[in-house]
């Protein structure tokens with residue numbers, strides 16, 4: 137008997153058995169086929185994962201597959217292997233894992249609209265792609281290309297540790313040219329593609345004849361399906377995308393690049409909570425090709441892997457533009473030069489100097505809105521979100537209070553709802569307030585604010601960035617959104633406000649993130665001939681993190697962090713997972729976690745912590761708690777998680793929502 141085991145998008149940790157379709161046209165079905173089956177009363181799309189000869193279900197109860205969908209190529213064996221790996225590693229049913237990896241249109245039982253046949257590209261004619269380098273590689277870049285290039289054709293992970301502006305992208309482009317010449321595909325992953333249209337432009341400029349697939353979640357469904365199909369059919373030589381690009385079938389994969397590999401947005405925070413970077417490394421291993429992790433500030437896990445000899449490290453220690461140097465970082469000691477409206481005198485003077493010389497400055501504060509708290513000083517009331525354990529953020533442009541955790545918003549009250557005091561005060565500052573202060577300090581300056589509020593609509597951000605590059609603004613105020621990847625030729629000064637906020641966080645990863653953010657934002661300055669400068673306002677100028685930042689010394693920062701983590705028993709020296717629960721009442725969540733924890737016999741190998749409420753306990757009306765488990769042994773951790781998830785998928789209370797997060801990084 138022929139039985140096909142099919143993955144379906146249902147929250148059950150099992151495959152479903154079907155008989156081959158009676159219609160002999162497509163039979164016999166193979167693993168990787170997309171098929172339509174009846175499940176319950178509905179027709180659903182599934183993926184054939186295996187062909188077996190026997191089923192635990194009696195033959196008379198087995199239903200046949202209705203039809204095979206042939207509008208997209210059969211999913212290849214290495215892709216099915218990736219799905220199995222992700223499903224077991226991240227403890228998510230195979231069916232949901234597979235469904236989440238497919239573009240939405242391929243999950244539908246409707247056949248795809250027929251595509252116009254495309255004319256053969258010039259690449260096919262010439263048999264080789266034309267590469268237009270924009271720069272002659274410098275010796276460091278050429279060395280990197282040689283070393284990685286020599287590894288083409290076998291699995292080898294590299295860390296390309298290059299300071300900001302060291303020309304990492306140029307190294308990727310040179311390598312991709314070699315990969316295309318061998319007839320292979322290159323997968324290039326970036327944290328957020330929408331923020332960097334410049335990057336896409338650089339790729340198109342470098343490979344004018346190549347079919348480049350762009351893949352990210354903000355794409356319109358049709359465009360995403362096309363890009364995916366081009367990649368899956370092997371027609372696209374280059375696939376450039378966000379974390380989800382790691383889940384695309386790539387029949388001729390010859391190189392994987394993960395740019396800004398430390399970026400936390402590579403980790404998906406819902407559904408299948410996978411790391412796009414780790415999935416990319418797995419891809420390279422299965423495909424037998426090198427993987428390049430590029431960054432100025434590696435994730436500590438990556439740095440650790442280098443120290444252990446698992447990854448090979450290549451340094452690009454200098455900026456690539458001749459004459460460009462790394463910016464000078466200065467700490468503005470707020471205990472000597474106290475801030476007035478957020479700005480120390482030294483900072484104001486530095487900004488004034490740049491304005492006088494006609495150079496651009498960037499004021500960085502990682503908090504959007506006007507002020508994070510609106511409070512009554514006479515009774516201590518503060519505007520809070522009813523659905524979350526969080527304060528509402530005051531937004532000045534439309535005079536509204538917004539919750540940054542659940543999206544709730546309301547108008548600003550005229551007076552304190554508790555005591556009637558009409559004089560409510562904004563406490564602390566965000567980008568809007570900083571913009572207001574700058575406008576008062578420098579009335580003649582042209583100010584541009586860039587954050588998620590100013591760039592709500594698509595295309596708006598792009599336009600604003602283009603204007604900044606042209607020199608339409610003297611002062612930029614922005615969040616993280618401005619820190620990543622942009623190249624502003626006229627920018628020579630970066631001022632950082634509020635850096636101390638994450639210096640003494642309870643989250644042991646806060647320092648790593650702060651260092652990366654500061655190095656990134658500092659990297660926006662002085663990318664051309666004029667030397668750049670960075671001012672960081674702080675009350676703790678002696679803090680080792682800042683001392684390392686001033687020296688541009690990531691390695692010593694990383695070594696110090698790693699030795700702290702080793703003695704405290706944190707990752708990467710142990711492996712972690714979190715079981716999280718949310719319910720209408722906190723006690724329900726806590727009891728659920730306690731019960732799950734008690735359901736296994738404790739072993740030496742795995743440490744199960746007590747459940748704790750999350751810092752922002754209530755979000756959108758649900759009270760949240762989590763349970764952390766740690767182990768030095770990955771297999772021991774995985775077997776505990778498997779035991780838990782088998783139990784939970786079989787039977788879990790209806791009043792609790794739960795999920796597992798393997799290698800968790802943050803949780804808001």
Ligand code: ADP
Nearest residue numbers: 271272273274300301302303304305306456457
């Ligand atoms: P990174 O990705 O390391 O931040 P980029 O690849 O964006 O660096 O390069 C930074 C700048 O240096 C870009 O303007 C790029 O055109 C320029 N550049 C890169 N390589 C060279 C080179 N070999 N000679 C001159 N300029 C270069």
Ligand code: ZN
Nearest residue numbers: 512515552555
């Ligand atoms: Zn009051």
Ligand code: ZN
Nearest residue numbers: 521524539542
């Ligand atoms: Zn809220």
